Amino acid sequence: MAQAVHDVVVIGSGAGGGTVTKVLADLGISVLLMEAGPMLSMADLKEHLWPYQVPHRGAGERGQGYTTPRSGFTFSATFGGNQIDGEPYTVAEGSDFSWFRSRILGGRTNHYGRVTLRFADYDFKPRSRDGLGFDWPISYEDLAPYYDKAERFIGVTGTAEGIRSAPDGIFQPPGALKAHDVLVQRACARLGIRAVPARQAVITTPTNGRAPCHYCGQCGRGCMTASNYASSYVQIFPAMQTGRVQVLANAMARELIADDTGKVTAVSYVDKTTGTEQQVRCRTVVLAASACESARLLLNSRSSRNPRGLANESGTVGRYLMDTVGSSLSAQVPALSGMPHYNSDGYGGHLYVPWWNWNNKGLNFPRGYHIEVGGGYGMPGIGSFTGIVNRAEGYGLTMKRAIRDAYGTSIGLAGRGEMIPNERSFCEIDPNVVDRWGIPVLRFHWAWSDHELNQVRHMQQTFRAILESFGGRIQPVGGGRGGQQAPPTGQAGPQTGQPSTPAGQPMTAPSVASARPPISRGGAIIHEVGTVRMGSDRRTSPLNPFCQAHDVRNLFVADGAPFVSNPDKNPTHTIIALAWRTAEYLAEEMRKGHV
Amino acid sequence: MSDVSRRDVLRRLALAVIAGGALDRASAQEVHHLVAQAQGGPDARHVPRMLTDPEYRTLERLTDLIVPVENGAPGALAAGAAAWIDTISSENDELTRIYKQGLAWLDAAMKRRGATDFVSAPPAEQTALLDLIAYRRNASAELSPGIEFFTWVRRMTVDAFYTSEIGIRDIDYRGNSAMASYPPPAEAIAYALKRSGV
Numbered sequence: 135m136a137q138a139v140h141d142v143v144v145i146g147s148g149a150g151g152g153t154v155t156k157v158l159a160d161l162g163i164s165v166l167l168m169e170a171g172p173m174l175s176m177a178d179l180k181e182h183l184w185p186y187q188v189p190h191r192g193a194g195e196r197g198q199g200y201t202t203p204r205s206g207f208t209f210s211a212t213f214g215g216n217q218i219d220g221e222p223y224t225v226a227e228g229s230d231f232s233w234f235r236s237r238i239l240g241g242r243t244n245h246y247g248r249v250t251l252r253f254a255d256y257d258f259k260p261r262s263r264d265g266l267g268f269d270w271p272i273s274y275e276d277l278a279p280y281y282d283k284a285e286r287f288i289g290v291t292g293t294a295e296g297i298r299s300a301p302d303g304i305f306q307p308p309g310a311l312k313a314h315d316v317l318v319q320r321a322c323a324r325l326g327i328r329a330v331p332a333r334q335a336v337i338t339t340p341t342n343g344r345a346p347c348h349y350c351g352q353c354g355r356g357c358m359t360a361s362n363y364a365s366s367y368v369q370i371f372p373a374m375q376t377g378r379v380q381v382l383a384n385a386m387a388r389e390l391i392a393d394d395t396g397k398v399t400a401v402s403y404v405d406k407t408t409g410t411e412q413q414v415r416c417r418t419v420v421l422a423a424s425a426c427e428s429a430r431l432l433l434n435s436r437s438s439r440n441p442r443g444l445a446n447e448s449g450t451v452g453r454y455l456m457d458t459v460g461s462s463l464s465a466q467v468p469a470l471s472g473m474p475h476y477n478s479d480g481y482g483g484h485l486y487v488p489w490w491n492w493n494n495k496g497l498n499f500p501r502g503y504h505i506e507v508g509g510g511y512g513m514p515g516i517g518s519f520t521g522i523v524n525r526a527e528g529y530g531l532t533m534k535r536a537i538r539d540a541y542g543t544s545i546g547l548a549g550r551g552e553m554i555p556n557e558r559s560f561c562e563i564d565p566n567v568v569d570r571w572g573i574p575v576l577r578f579h580w581a582w583s584d585h586e587l588n589q590v591r592h593m594q595q596t597f598r599a600i601l602e603s604f605g606g607r608i609q610p611v612g613g614g615r616g617g618q619q620a621p622p623t624g625q626a627g628p629q630t631g632q633p634s635t636p637a638g639q640p641m642t643a644p645s646v647a648s649a650r651p652p653i654s655r656g657g658a659i660i661h662e663v664g665t666v667r668m669g670s671d672r673r674t675s676p677l678n679p680f681c682q683a684h685d686v687r688n689l690f691v692a693d694g695a696p697f698v699s700n701p702d703k704n705p706t707h708t709i710i711a712l713a714w715r716t717a718e719y720l721a722e723e724m725r726k727g728h729v
Numbered sequence: 730m731s732d733v734s735r736r737d738v739l740r741r742l743a744l745a746v747i748a749g750g751a752l753d754r755a756s757a758q759e760v761h762h763l764v765a766q767a768q769g770g771p772d773a774r775h776v777p778r779m780l781t782d783p784e785y786r787t788l789e790r791l792t793d794l795i796v797p798v799e800n801g802a803p804g805a806l807a808a809g810a811a812a813w814i815d816t817i818s819s820e821n822d823e824l825t826r827i828y829k830q831g832l833a834w835l836d837a838a839m840k841r842r843g844a845t846d847f848v849s850a851p852p853a854e855q856t857a858l859l860d861l862i863a864y865r866r867n868a869s870a871e872l873s874p875g876i877e878f879f880t881w882v883r884r885m886t887v888d889a890f891y892t893s894e895i896g897i898r899d900i901d902y903r904g905n906s907a908m909a910s911y912p913p914p915a916e917a918i919a920y921a922l923k924r925s926g927v
Contacts, residue, residue: 186892196821200885309910310912317927349911350904476903513897513904514892514902517888528864530794530797531797533796605926
């Protein structure tokens, strides 16, 4: 019997793959969704577990959190990390890069920070504005309808503010500001900076059959009531109910098989449950494996016809890799000692600071950043008080009082800024290393430029000015995400399931005083994008303005890979909007018989 | 509530969500209630896994000194800190080495001060030794191994205490619950504004 030919095979089930799957299923199109990890079971989510309900309490199996670099994700719904057994990657000498991968239905959307920001109109034309980087082949007006659709469907908190750097959308009413948010907002106002309610992918009113948020602050653990956005429970499970979606879990894609006409005819993959080689045949394929995995798949799909890999006649697959610029600073605020305790969980960050200098030509760096605000009385966890105790020393009631006085008095500011793509930041196939299935792995090259370093210096000065204006005592800078281990998004301990506190990563920079400011290492913010970019010119871009390969008409890309630039806005919202647009275009092309 | 029945509840919840059904507030509350019931307590009679009985008694005494009873409010001893440290360390070679060597150092140091061992020394002598090794400024060839060990046991005792039911109540963490809305914490805001002057 001839093997079935699937209309659409989607590789990867995160924000991009989940969106494509849901949109196509609603348009009546059948989808085979491949995921390299297992199915997600809602019963496995660790939401609401107290630390004492888990034998290791958050220290990790066999207490590994104490003796090896901590992952910081013990209760979260990631099923992945910077290191995955049997799936290595390499980093070129002189580069510093970490690559976070998730292997589970829903990918990183199960645990991510859920900051949901539209790009500004000017973000699509950066080169026209300052001569750096590249312009997108599309404009804000092209994407705005899809931001609308995404917000209506997934739900995003926020308020209309009329700020050009932070376009308004269709918002759910936000939760109230927390006490530390009010301090930060007032301090910012004194400095002429506007701080506004955070825009988070969380619903606060019943939406599309989903119950509203119950404010437990554990979004990173995955939400049992599906009150925040994750592609797994918001898009893929409902799409499966249509009967048009088949999920192929534990399927590690190896390469795309193309025919003599240059079209993709099949995807070869490893069935991880049996270790056997398999293929699925397809009419069209959508890559949504995460930016770098999608680039890897194309580069590994070599043939005599495509010696540089599939869809790579431009030679740019893997190029223009970008992450977000990260730098943080936190302070212990004596004014908050003795404050009446309250339930500060909420839904992570409730306040953020959009870029306020978007029209200021007098800065020594291009582009901008926004600030995420953290603080409050987080659920105590392993390591929550280690810093306090190591400073206070001693023991007994004196030490205990120091803990009590300091609990909930930390305020953290995390800068998230735009990186300019550069020639020295890219990924390629390492000719000498394969993974456990014999699939060649990626080798990363990474370099920040003065644009990013100067931006970080500006962040640090701003953070200090804000924190000191209410008497904050600045805490030492350190950590792989460009700052103190303090929480960027409203979490006060490493065990609250928030992915923003991986301690123990090697520090990129030791202190503010050094020549190199405390900038995150490449990849650490987990916003890597741009390796299979879109563009009107097939000589310089693998994808056309609909994220369809210039060279391979039935191949589409729907993750962060098509990004031409990486504005300070966290990428997930734009991944969803782009994927939605790509899925509608694909459906129309299928209807017309073009693919 | 057993782990099995908890999983059943969660599975039913998951099915409701998968089916696209709304989960109402009452159901969400029920989950919180059931999960809360599944709380485990400290082992009443812990059988040491990594440590000998004398070593374990020493560890218990240390945890009691690090987070003592405070005006009748239970401390690390009642919270089962020693049992948790013993259990987790028994599965980790490096932690096992740290505790075995550290506890031996403590007894040897007490012997040099004329006692039999740490746990049988008078409380004043125990705290006199801790007063030395609880501070990095006292680092010396003689004391540094003790300081290093005490940093470990203090850190893990604090972790064990504040991740226990007793410790979470003690620190007055008020979250991990279901709320129908998120109103402004007016009293806290007034306090913060008044004291910070912004």
